[in-house]
Amino acid sequence: MTLPFESGVRVTSPFGMRPDPFTGASSVHGGIDLVPLREGDLTVRAAVPGSVVQSRMVTDPMNRTSEWGNYVSLFGDDGRVYYYCHLASRAVSQGDRVEAGQPIGIEGRTGRSTGVHLHFEVRQDGVPVDPSPLIGVENVPGAEKSPPAWYDEAARWAVREGILRGTDDGLALDEPCTRGMMVVFLHRLWKKLRQT
Ligand SMILES: [Zn+2]
Incomplete structure (x- = not known):
């Protein structure tokens, strides 16, 4: 849940x-x-x-x-x-x-x-x-x-990869988020999820 x-x-x-x-x-x-x-x-x-x-x-x-x-x-x-x-x-x-x-x-x-x-x-x-x-x-x-540990882990990974920016208090997609960036984001996410 x-x-x-x-x-x-x-x-x-x-x-x-x-x-x-x-x-x-x-x-x-x-x-x-x-x-x-x-x-x-x-x-x-x-x-x-x-x-x-x-x-x-x-x-x-x-x-x-x-x-x-x-x-x-x-x-x-x-x-x-x-x-x-x-x-x-x-x-x-x-x-x-x-x-x-x-x-x-x-x-x-x-x-x-x-x-x-x-x-x-x-x-x-x-x-x-x-x-x-x-x-x-x-x-x-x-x-x-608290939320499960993988929440923080996933957020830190996305910041390291330059997909998201911000701090623990709030994260946002690196702007401006074009269609191309979104596709790259989803592709990286998909690859990451396949590894785990
Ligand atoms: Zn009540």
């Missing part, structure tokens, strides 16, 4: 029973609240490949879905349904096919939210399940999960 934030995730509120952040009463938290490990990494990404079931904002306060603000739900190829909530904006539409890692929106605080974070909820047969084992993070506040 691809992490919902490229830089990694930190848990701000775990899945399960917790005091409601607004009322203090004990309630069930159907998802896990996440923020990116690197400040400014606001792009929310699909965890698994699938198709977009809903991409919307419900404003009717009688509909509890309004608590999610701007949200995207994906029917994953693994049969689970993934909800990405409180988004500032959405980048996909109902019916779209998405690949793992594809941007689906921008982290925000729309709906019933005490601050900027991603409410990440996973349902199996309609029932919310603990998402923490799926993304490999502990279900406790402050727990962190």
Whole structure:
């Protein structure tokens, strides 16, 4: 599974029973609240490949879905349904096919939210399940999960080869990126992937 934030995730509120952040009463938290490990990494990404079931904002306060603000739900190829909530904006539409890692929106605080974070909820047969084992993070506040080591390795290789430029805080294709450069990039990448 691809992490919902490229830089990694930190848990701000775990899945399960917790005091409601607004009322203090004990309630069930159907998802896990996440923020990116690197400040400014606001792009929310699909965890698994699938198709977009809903991409919307419900404003009717009688509909509890309004608590999610701007949200995207994906029917994953693994049969689970993934909800990405409180988004500032959405980048996909109902019916779209998405690949793992594809941007689906921008982290925000729309709906019933005490601050900027991603409410990440996973349902199996309609029932919310603990998402923490799926993304490999502990279900406790402050727990962190970094992206796999090959992310950094691949990025460093592309910088060494002059394909990408930048630092750990952000990489870009060396500009201007012509069609020819893109073909060279893809060819080198293809050769590299064949070696591994
Ligand atoms: Zn939440």
